[in-house]
Ligand code: ATP
Ligand code: MG
Ligand code: MG
């Protein structure tokens with residue numbers, strides 16, 4: 001079943017049950033706590049917070065989402081994209097747990113001939129928050145599953161809040177067992193409060209149902225908060241990963257191989273002459289390319305331009321990682337003009353503005369690639385100089401200083417330095433490099449703190465640094481780029 005059909009069925013199912021179909025909001029909704037919309041509920045926040053009265057009490061949407069914290073997982077797990085689409089149904093003080101469980105279970109298990117997704121019941125595992133007896137009872141009643149098929153998880157997995165006082169509530173999930181090829185056997189009764197890490201690709205989380213019922217007075221962490229009472233109006237917020245359901249229904253191994261993403265991998269195979277499926281390291285790079293080309297295109301589509309902080313920095317990183325990954329696959333010419341139109345053609349079926357706005361989108365992306373290529377050229381000369389110096393002294397290890405200078409002055413990503421060094425049989429003093437990065441990070445922190453009015457920037461910057469799991473990367477080298 002193609003992705004477009006899954007999307008249609010999701011919306012149609014909930015429309016049939018009285019939900020108003022609401023189009024996806026931009027990725028750039030104005031929210032002081034978020035760089036990008038990262039869940040289907042974000043555009044509905046004012047309703048959930050009681051700041052606005054919803055014009056309908058049931059809604060369904062397929063929302064564009066970007067999650068920068070997931071960037072390190074892309075291509076390594078089967079299920080994390082930096083961009084993805086979240087299908088969701090919402091109840092604003094209307095139906096609650098029973099309705100949400102019935103509607104969700106019906107759609108995933110109903111036969112495909114009858115408008116559903118036809119996932120086999122014996123592979124599906126609902127989960128509850130341990131202690132949410134109401135949900136347990138309802139899952140039993142609605143699904144007829146025996147107790148040992150209903151997973152009990154802890155607060156870390158199955159309690160939702162916004163991290164601040166306000167609404168919160170237990171969650172249920174629908175997980176799909178992909179079978180023993182994808183992870184160890186498990187005992188559902190003794191799974192423990194957290195989903196075991198090595199089971200996450202086997203017991204795939206496809207749908208999360210949030211039962212917003214509590215009023216929280218304090219939130220100290222995901223697991224430590226105070227419930228002050230019940231919400232006067234209880235709400236439902238759910239999110240089903242479109243790409244995850246697509247990869248199950250399309251019988252492929254992971255989300256990067258679905259109909260709207262795989263053509264980019266195929267084009268990258270043609271360009272690089274390497275075959276997807278032949279080498280694990282290469283496969284991760286192919287998947288990173290497919291993901292990042294798509295997410296950067298969608299971000300530009302919604303108005304982001306590459307920059308040195310906040311949203312622009314995320315975009316810059318995505319574009320550069322895409323370009324770098326193609327290079328590491330062995331293709332050195334301009335890659336985005338070959339790859340991004342392939343992604344556009346698949347995504348424009350849903351997001352027609354990609355065609356209408358293509359002139360602008362492509363120019364932004366291609367200009368950034370050209371600037372990065374310039375950086376690479378300059379850095380490569382310095383790299384070659386360093387290795388010939390090494391050769392002259394008989395050394396086999398590139399110093400941390402060198403790696404840091406390449407990074408800091410020429411914007412040379414450390415992976416690239418590592419890769420290029422390895423090609424010449426050299427190692428790199430990575431620990432030394434990390435030490436220098438950390439020192440620089442501390443300096444930048446002190447600078448930022450010293451700078452008056454820098455509060456907002458620092459927040460955005462911290463968010464990005466956290467999200468990307470890397471130290472500060474945007475000092476110095478951008479100069480080289482903007483001159484290029
Ligand atoms: P996971 O535990 O797999 O990281 P999650 O619990 O962080 O997922 P939720 O916040 O519950 O995800 O989002 C609702 C649904 O959106 C998930 O059940 C999943 O199907 C989908 N989803 C979440 N993150 C991603 C992602 N990075 N790429 C693709 N789909 C995602
Ligand atoms: Mg997650
Ligand atoms: Mg989860």
Ligand code: MG
Nearest residue numbers: 173205207208
């Ligand atoms: Mg979840």
